[in-house]
Amino acid sequence: MTEIDFLNWVRxxxxxxxxxxxxxxxxxxxxxxILLGRKANLAEAKGSEMSSGLRTxxxxxxxxxxxxKRSTFTIVTGYxxxxxxxxxxFLYAPHILLIKDIVGISxxxxxxxxxxxxxxxxxxSLLAILIHRFSNKVLHYLTNFEDLLVWFVTIAPxxxxxxxxxxxxxxxxxxxxxHILSVEILMIVFPxxxxxxxxxxxxxxWYNGAISGYRxxxx
Amino acid sequence: MTNKFxxxxxxxxxxxxxxGISRRSFLKFCAATASMMALPPAMIPKVAHALENAKxxxxxxxSFQECTGCTESLTRSHSATIENLIFDSISLDYHHTLxxxxxxxxxxxxxxxxxxxxxxYILVVDGSIPxxxxxxxxxxxxxxxxxxxxxxxxxxxxxxxxxxxxxxGIPHAKPNPTGAVSxxxxxxxxxxxxxxxxxxxxxxxxxVVTHFLTFGTIPELDHIGRPKVFYxxxxxxxxxxxxxxxxxLFAETFDDEGAQKGWCLFKLxxxxxxxxxxxxxxxxxxxxxxxxxAGHPCIGCSEPDFWDGGGFYKALSMPTENITQTAxxxxxxxxxxxxxxxxxxxxxxxxxxxAHPNTTIEDLEK
Ligand code: SF4
Numbered sequence: 001m002t003e004i005d006f007l008n009w010v011r012x013x014x015x016x017x018x019x020x021x022x023x024x025x026x027x028x029x030x031x032x033x034i035l036l037g038r039k040a041n042l043a044e045a046k047g048s049e050m051s052s053g054l055r056t057x058x059x060x061x062x063x064x065x066x067x068x069k070r071s072t073f074t075i076v077t078g079y080x081x082x083x084x085x086x087x088x089x090f091l092y093a094p095h096i097l098l099i100k101d102i103v104g105i106s107x108x109x110x111x112x113x114x115x116x117x118x119x120x121x122x123x124x125s126l127l128a129i130l131i132h133r134f135s136n137k138v139l140h141y142l143t144n145f146e147d148l149l150v151w152f153v154t155i156a157p158x159x160x161x162x163x164x165x166x167x168x169x170x171x172x173x174x175x176x177x178x179h180i181l182s183v184e185i186l187m188i189v190f191p192x193x194x195x196x197x198x199x200x201x202x203x204x205x206w207y208n209g210a211i212s213g214y215r216x217x218x219x
Numbered sequence: 220m221t222n223k224f225x226x227x228x229x230x231x232x233x234x235x236x237x238x239g240i241s242r243r244s245f246l247k248f249c250a251a252t253a254s255m256m257a258l259p260p261a262m263i264p265k266v267a268h269a270l271e272n273a274k275x276x277x278x279x280x281x282s283f284q285e286c287t288g289c290t291e292s293l294t295r296s297h298s299a300t301i302e303n304l305i306f307d308s309i310s311l312d313y314h315h316t317l318x319x320x321x322x323x324x325x326x327x328x329x330x331x332x333x334x335x336x337x338x339x340y341i342l343v344v345d346g347s348i349p350x351x352x353x354x355x356x357x358x359x360x361x362x363x364x365x366x367x368x369x370x371x372x373x374x375x376x377x378x379x380x381x382x383x384x385x386x387x388g389i390p391h392a393k394p395n396p397t398g399a400v401s402x403x404x405x406x407x408x409x410x411x412x413x414x415x416x417x418x419x420x421x422x423x424x425x426x427v428v429t430h431f432l433t434f435g436t437i438p439e440l441d442h443i444g445r446p447k448v449f450y451x452x453x454x455x456x457x458x459x460x461x462x463x464x465x466x467x468l469f470a471e472t473f474d475d476e477g478a479q480k481g482w483c484l485f486k487l488x489x490x491x492x493x494x495x496x497x498x499x500x501x502x503x504x505x506x507x508x509x510x511x512x513a514g515h516p517c518i519g520c521s522e523p524d525f526w527d528g529g530g531f532y533k534a535l536s537m538p539t540e541n542i543t544q545t546a547x548x549x550x551x552x553x554x555x556x557x558x559x560x561x562x563x564x565x566x567x568x569x570x571x572x573x574a575h576p577n578t579t580i581e582d583l584e585k
Contacts, residue, residue, distance in 0.1 A: 004493070018538050176492070
């Protein structure tokens with residue numbers, strides 16, 4: 001297998017396999033959660049479920065003052081790498097081309113050096129998060145294999161993408177191939193790990209808000 | 220035909236002189252060759268000396284499943300190029316397209332050259348070799364495979380010219396109906412220099428021959444057999460549009476403002492980032508330009524399997540398969556499975572509720 005064969009494979013059949021596992025895994029899990037349903041609430045509704053649910057999706061994204069004080073590091077680094085991931089995935093021109101090819105829609109990209117900077121910042125914050133995880137006794141105690149796996153598959157595309165863009169070390173087709181492969185691994189691991197939070201997060205927040213809304217209390 | 224034996228004993232210098240090539244243009248040629256091969260200027264006299272005294276080497280050129288574009292590339296280049304100089308100075312003893320003889324006479328010439336120069340001739344091959352059925356491509360009733368194996372035996376070195384001979388090329392493209400393979404797939408016991416390209420740059424072909432004549436060795440090769448001096452850097456590494464790529468300024472179509480301003484052609488499918496060749500530096504048509512300079516993205520023609528990269532106009536970051544369809548079919552299937560799993564879970568939940576015994580007041584009073 002030449003390196004171009006490898007690149008063609010990850011751009012073709014490899015990406016197809018990853019897409020099938022990703023889409024199937026995510027959809028089956030979401031359907032399962034939604035269809036499980038809840039017992040009918042026999043109490044009289046004291047407010048709207050929908051508006052409270054939607055509001056909570058937004059309000060819970062803003063850290064509260066006391067929890068921010070307690071876990072400043074986690075919240076700040078968490079925000080930084082999530083924003084960095086968003087920028088590198090969705091605002092980098094070649095990635096937008098990929099999305100356009102699959103979904104058919106596109107939007108303007110950020111200049112490449114800006115995306116590059118975001119990638120570096122994300123990598124640094126993810127490294128800091130790992131160090132923090134091991135230096136904090138409680139976090140260390142709570143850490144299991146899945147946490148490390150999820151950390152690894154998240155940072156891998158960032159690092160391989162950075163290396164592929166700057167063409168460090170190996171020849172270009174190999175670097176690009178490894179980058180695409182690392183994304184495919186992320187897609188495959190995604191539905192079976194806590195990475196699913198990217199989808200379930202909004203469902204959970206909505207539900208929390210909806211319960212409070214029904215009872216007529218603030219969420 | 221000129222007297223072969225006289226010719227053979229002449230050195231390359233003699234030949235060039237007899238053709239009226241001045242010392243000055245010969246040295247110019249040597250300087251150009253040295254710089255092309257990335258040799259320091261101090262090496263120019265050595266190149267000149269070696270070339271002047273080189274005996275005209277016998278070259279046998281075999282053409283298999285090919286389009287003759289490689290030969291065209293070499294012979295149609297501008298008349299006064301150094302590549303013509305060098306090709307006037309070898310003894311091209313067998314070449315279908317260029318030789319006057321045909322049929323058995325041609326084969327006899329090949330056999331005579333092989334015998335006379337056994338162990339010393341250079342074998343050049345263009346085109347791939349069909350392995351499914353030898354009848355797909357034969358010359359004078361001899362299958363490509365037999366002819367290659369037979370001729371390779373006595374060769375000092377083999378130069379595979381063009382992407383078909385080096386990596387299978389167009390005949391090897393999916394679904395590869397003839398079972399085409401490259402020279403390197405078949406010959407393992409001889410040094411093979413791969414000079415890929417569809418077609419390869421003429422000066423690269425001659426540069427390799429010159430290297431062999433000058434040093435008597437094959438140039439340093441990369442991991443897929445290409446001379447590093449010519450294939451050491453990618454098109455993207457040397458592309459003059461690279462600053463636009465780095466800034467993220469891309470032409471979106473062939474005639475938009477970006478295209479007019481000479482922005483990067485990545486979005487139009489440029490394979491420059493993954494293609495290793497000398498086009499951006501040596502250029503084509505006597506150094507006039509190269510495809511990207513003419514406004515067309517690089518199609519990656521000197522890389523293995525360049526036809527199977529999902530299309531010339533598909534950007535490198537796009538998948539080569541129809542992922543939209545894959546995702547839609549998967550989503551439909553997954554929705555069905557999800558609903559079925561949901562129904563199963565519900566049934567389980569209901570059964571559990573039913574199985575759960577209700578506690579009555581009487582039970583508690585017991
Ligand atoms: S035109 Fe092609 S080779 Fe040149 S910078 Fe853009 S992507 Fe790279």
